[in-house]
Amino acid sequence: xxxxxxxxxxxxxxxxxxxxxxxxxxxxxxxxxxxxxxxxxxxxxxxxxxxxxxxxxxxxxxxxxxxxxxxxxxxxxxxxxxxxxxxxxxxxxxxxxxxxxxxxxxxxxxxxxxxxxxxxxxxxxxxxxxxxxxxxxxxxxxxxxxxxxxxxxxxxxxxxxxxxxxxxxxxxxxxxxxxxxxxxxxxxxxxxxxxxxxxxxxxxxxxxxxxxxxxxxxxxxxxxxxxxxxxxxxxxxxxxxxxxxxxxxxxxxxxxxxxxxxxxxxxxxxxxxxxxxxxxxxxxxxxxxxxxxxxxxxxxxxxxxxxxxxxxxxxxxxxxxxxxxxxxxxxxxxxxxxxxxxxxxxxxxxxxxxxxxxxxxxxxxxxxx
Amino acid sequence: xxxxxxxxxxxxxxxxxxxxxxxxxxxxxxxxxxxxxxxxxxxxxxxxxxxxxxxxxxxxxxxxxxxxxxxxxxxxxxxxxxxxxxxxxxxxxxxxxxxxxxxxxxxxxxxxxxxxxxxxxxxxxxxxxxxxxxxxxxxxxxxxxxxxxxxxxxxxxxxxxxxxxxxxxxxxxxxxxxxxxxxxxxxxxxxxxxxxxxxxxxxxxxxxxxxxxxxxxxxxxxxxxxxxxxxxxxxxxxxxxxxxxxxxxxxxxxxxxxxxxxxxxxxxxxxxxxxxxxxxxxxxxxxxxxxxxxxxxxxxxxxxxxxxxxxxxxxxxxxxxxxxxxxxxxxxxxxxxxxxxxxxxxxxxxxxxxxxxxxxxxxxxxxxxxxxxxxxxxxxxxxxxxxxxxxxxxxxxxxxxxxxxxxxxxxxxxxxxxxxxxxxxxxxxxxxxxxxxxxxxxxxxxxxxxxxxxxxxxxxxxxxxxxxxxxxxxxxxxxxxxxxxxxxxxxxxxxxxxxxxxxxxxxxxx
Numbered sequence: 001x002x003x004x005x006x007x008x009x010x011x012x013x014x015x016x017x018x019x020x021x022x023x024x025x026x027x028x029x030x031x032x033x034x035x036x037x038x039x040x041x042x043x044x045x046x047x048x049x050x051x052x053x054x055x056x057x058x059x060x061x062x063x064x065x066x067x068x069x070x071x072x073x074x075x076x077x078x079x080x081x082x083x084x085x086x087x088x089x090x091x092x093x094x095x096x097x098x099x100x101x102x103x104x105x106x107x108x109x110x111x112x113x114x115x116x117x118x119x120x121x122x123x124x125x126x127x128x129x130x131x132x133x134x135x136x137x138x139x140x141x142x143x144x145x146x147x148x149x150x151x152x153x154x155x156x157x158x159x160x161x162x163x164x165x166x167x168x169x170x171x172x173x174x175x176x177x178x179x180x181x182x183x184x185x186x187x188x189x190x191x192x193x194x195x196x197x198x199x200x201x202x203x204x205x206x207x208x209x210x211x212x213x214x215x216x217x218x219x220x221x222x223x224x225x226x227x228x229x230x231x232x233x234x235x236x237x238x239x240x241x242x243x244x245x246x247x248x249x250x251x252x253x254x255x256x257x258x259x260x261x262x263x264x265x266x267x268x269x270x271x272x273x274x275x276x277x278x279x280x281x282x283x284x285x286x287x288x289x290x291x292x293x294x295x296x297x298x299x300x301x302x303x304x305x306x307x308x309x310x311x312x313x314x315x316x317x318x319x320x321x322x323x324x325x326x327x328x329x330x331x332x333x334x335x336x337x338x339x340x341x342x343x344x345x346x347x348x349x350x351x352x353x354x355x356x357x358x359x360x361x362x363x364x365x366x367x368x369x
Numbered sequence: 370x371x372x373x374x375x376x377x378x379x380x381x382x383x384x385x386x387x388x389x390x391x392x393x394x395x396x397x398x399x400x401x402x403x404x405x406x407x408x409x410x411x412x413x414x415x416x417x418x419x420x421x422x423x424x425x426x427x428x429x430x431x432x433x434x435x436x437x438x439x440x441x442x443x444x445x446x447x448x449x450x451x452x453x454x455x456x457x458x459x460x461x462x463x464x465x466x467x468x469x470x471x472x473x474x475x476x477x478x479x480x481x482x483x484x485x486x487x488x489x490x491x492x493x494x495x496x497x498x499x500x501x502x503x504x505x506x507x508x509x510x511x512x513x514x515x516x517x518x519x520x521x522x523x524x525x526x527x528x529x530x531x532x533x534x535x536x537x538x539x540x541x542x543x544x545x546x547x548x549x550x551x552x553x554x555x556x557x558x559x560x561x562x563x564x565x566x567x568x569x570x571x572x573x574x575x576x577x578x579x580x581x582x583x584x585x586x587x588x589x590x591x592x593x594x595x596x597x598x599x600x601x602x603x604x605x606x607x608x609x610x611x612x613x614x615x616x617x618x619x620x621x622x623x624x625x626x627x628x629x630x631x632x633x634x635x636x637x638x639x640x641x642x643x644x645x646x647x648x649x650x651x652x653x654x655x656x657x658x659x660x661x662x663x664x665x666x667x668x669x670x671x672x673x674x675x676x677x678x679x680x681x682x683x684x685x686x687x688x689x690x691x692x693x694x695x696x697x698x699x700x701x702x703x704x705x706x707x708x709x710x711x712x713x714x715x716x717x718x719x720x721x722x723x724x725x726x727x728x729x730x731x732x733x734x735x736x737x738x739x740x741x742x743x744x745x746x747x748x749x750x751x752x753x754x755x756x757x758x759x760x761x762x763x764x765x766x767x768x769x770x771x772x773x774x775x776x777x778x779x780x781x782x783x784x785x786x787x788x789x790x791x792x793x794x795x796x797x798x799x800x801x802x803x804x805x806x807x808x809x810x811x812x813x814x815x816x817x818x819x820x821x822x823x824x825x826x827x828x829x830x831x832x833x834x835x836x837x838x839x840x841x842x843x844x845x846x847x848x849x850x851x852x853x854x855x856x857x858x859x860x861x862x863x864x865x866x867x868x869x870x871x872x873x874x875x876x877x878x879x
Contacts (some may be wrong), residue, residue, distance in 0.1 A: 024403050025402070026398045026401045027398040027399065027401075027402045028399075030397070030402070047429055049402075049426075049427055049429040049430055050426075050427050050429070052429060060682055085649055114559045115429055115432075116429075116431065116432050116433050116436055116437075117429065117434045118428035118429060118431070119432070169518065171517050172517065172518055172521060173518070174518060219459060219460075220427040220428035220431065220432075221427065221428060221461075224426070233428075233429070235426075235427045235428070238461060240517045242518075243524070246519075246524045246527060246528060247518050247519060247524055247527050247529075248527065249527050249530040249531065250531040250533075250534035250535070250829040251530060251533070251534045251537075263545055320513070341531065343526070345526075345745065346523065346526045346527065346530070347518060347523060348528060361518065363517070363518045363523065
């Protein structure tokens with residue numbers, strides 16, 4: 001094998017791959033990156049047998065061949081090199097990387113042992129990249145990271161004639177985003193790991209593409225997301241998604257509008273004192289203003305006040321875990337927020353003003369004085 | 370040929386034997402990655418062959434096991450099972466099975482020692498949805514607790530909220546529910562029937578026909594049926610309409626040539642609630658449309674509830690075929706509320722309005738106000754006096770409101786004593802001379818006293834003047850009669866109604 005490529009191109013590809021390489025797998029082959037060079041296409045592949053990534057690096061193939069290169073050492077040594085032309089050549093199981101001032105030699109494994117990727121025959125559908133970015137920004141953060149509840153680590157994609165509905169929840173808060181433009185003739189739904197969407201969004205941000213392709217196999221429980229010259233293989237999640245429709249109130253008695261940035265600042269101030277009591281902060285809404293209160297049993301109390309525009313309803317009090325609110329604010333960075341509530345113990349809703357297609361439902365906390 | 374599936378324990382046994390063999394033949398790493406995570410989960414024997422299911426956690430595992438070790442596995446399994454084996458590769462997540470097992474054990478309730486915000490396992494798709502969550506260090510003074518979003522309590526409260534909105538969209542009033550309906554002898558039948566209908570719509574009594582005078586609670590019961598059905602069957606298509614709306618919609622549909630849509634709307638209903646059905650009498654095309662709607666719904670056992678101010682046979686100009694349909698169901702008469710029921714209604718309504726009044730005050734109002742609808746008016750004025758003018762809730766305030774609301778708002782009777790005597794006499798089918806005369810027969814004395822009462826109460830004539838009209842009786846006799854009737858009306862419902870009927874006919878006079 002012999003090929004030439006630029007360090008700056010190779011490192012972009014490796015940046016996408018190296019994160020998924022398992023650190024101490026039982027088979028050494030699983031910690032490798034497969035480098036395939038054939039007919040002027042240089043591709044890199046990695047997998048942990050749950051997620052797989054395949055990407056293409058621009059370069060020149062002088063002599064085609066394939067080899068499995070130990071991932072971490074490959075990534076680290078390429079990252080340490082200066083930008084510029086690299087010449088890669090293979091002699092038996094020895095890969096030599098020749099750059100301006102360095103010669104790096106890595107012992108590799110046979111490409112044949114590298115795990116095969118599942119082959120999907122299903123139809124390809126596509127999504128605009130800004131839709132994917134929207135999903136990532138507005139919904140992904142709501143999913144759980146707790147692997148003991150796999151269903152909640154996924155985002156629900158519900159396709160129908162009315163459009164695509166994406167839902168994320170960790171059991172204490174829930175985000176839904178309705179994308180009316182993404183209509184689908186048949187009703188279907190699938191659970192895609194939130195981490196995969198995050199990964200896809202990261203790849204999108206590194207590439208200049210307008211559309212992302214999706215291919216889904218129910219039988220293989222696999223989805224392939226194609227972003228430009230990168231393919232992301234994702235395991236779909238099995239199981240029944242919680243009945244999210246049942247916990248979204250159809251109406252709220254109180255609605256107020258507040259400034260997003262000011263609210264975020266108030267929450268951050270309150271959080272200093274809330275830390276000791278599970279990050280619980282209290283919101284008291286009364287006569288055009290809202291108090292944000294946090295009490296620390298050992299250190300004291302923080303009380304902030306901000307003006308609100310009462311749109312309708314009465315005064316009220318409600319307590320939340322401030323992290324759930326800050327997650328929402330830092331993910332969406334809304335200029336103005338509308339906050340909706342009923343009773344102090346029933347689910348309440350936040351929404352960036354004017355974004356009717358979006359709902360962020362948070363479960364309040366019970367505070368015993 | 371029959372196919373036979375092996376029991377789980379037998380499958381496990383086969384797999385263990387196969388594993389022992391594979392472990393020897395393969396390297397440790399290969400065995401751990403490509404064999405162990407992909408167990409045999411099912412064996413079916415059919416036509417002398419065994420179909421073995423190999424279950425992998427992902428498509429990656431499955432693809433590689435199949436392509437790299439398929440033949441090897443097939444050989445080993447055939448040897449162990451003793452029959453030719455075909456392998457079927459499936460994918461399912463082992464984590465799911467694991468969490469199913471741990472559900473029963475790992476249900477730790479918020480004891481304060483959960484070390485992070487991450488809630489413990491299980492819950493989705495399981496029945497044990499109720500769980501509470503106590504994150505980080507709840508040894509603090511406040512003990513914060515958050516129910517899971519999908520806890521029973523949260524789902525229930527939101528379901529209530531959602532059904533309330535549905536009810537509102539249909540046009541049902543928020544406060545018209547069975548909980549706020551006061552029951553006594555005058556309406557207990559109606560209440561029982563309505564409650565039965567709401568539990569088994571289309572099956573209990575169909576159609577249910579409620580009739581009675583103004584403000585007896587027909588509409589309240591009817592809407593309560595609708596609400597209750599929605600609460601238990603959120604997707605039921607309930608239509609609530611007054612006869613006037615029904616009529617207008619037909620007229621409109623005919624004008625815009627969209628009768629099809631109108632028919633579809635009404636004939637696909639699961640529950641039809643039609644208020645004040647007496648108003649469709651005499652409107653032929655409306656009656657005809659209603660007749661067909663009625664038949665379409667009744668045929669499919671869809672519930673129909675109707676209200677009217679009188680029973681079907683008293684609705685003039687109602688088509689015979691329609692009348693017989695209406696009479697085929699259960700017809701229930703709701704009587705005017707008794708003094709006790711009015712008191713109870715007052716207590717319920719005042720509580721709902723946020724101004725809970727004492728039972729004594731409630732009695733005071735109930736004795737002076739005769740319809741349930743007026744009670745609402747009195748309570749509204751009470752509420753505004755208290756909330757806007759900062760008044761205290763006292764018997765004096767109630768008295769003040771009763772005077773302005775009941776006594777002054779009563780239409781002024783501009784009649785002569787002569788006309789009162791005439792009207793009262795006609796009402797009791799007596800001769801005026803007898804009423805004015807000296808007879809002491811019980812029936813005649815009552816009529817005479819009522820006439821005197823009305824002359825004093827409504828016309829405000831002096832006692833002596835009234836006495837002159839009744840064979841020159843003394844003013845103290847009239848005073849006695851006045852107080853006697855006043856006392857009686859507070860207790861005797863039918864008497865109070867008779868007097869208001871007399872008043873009505875006097876108002877009509879000029």
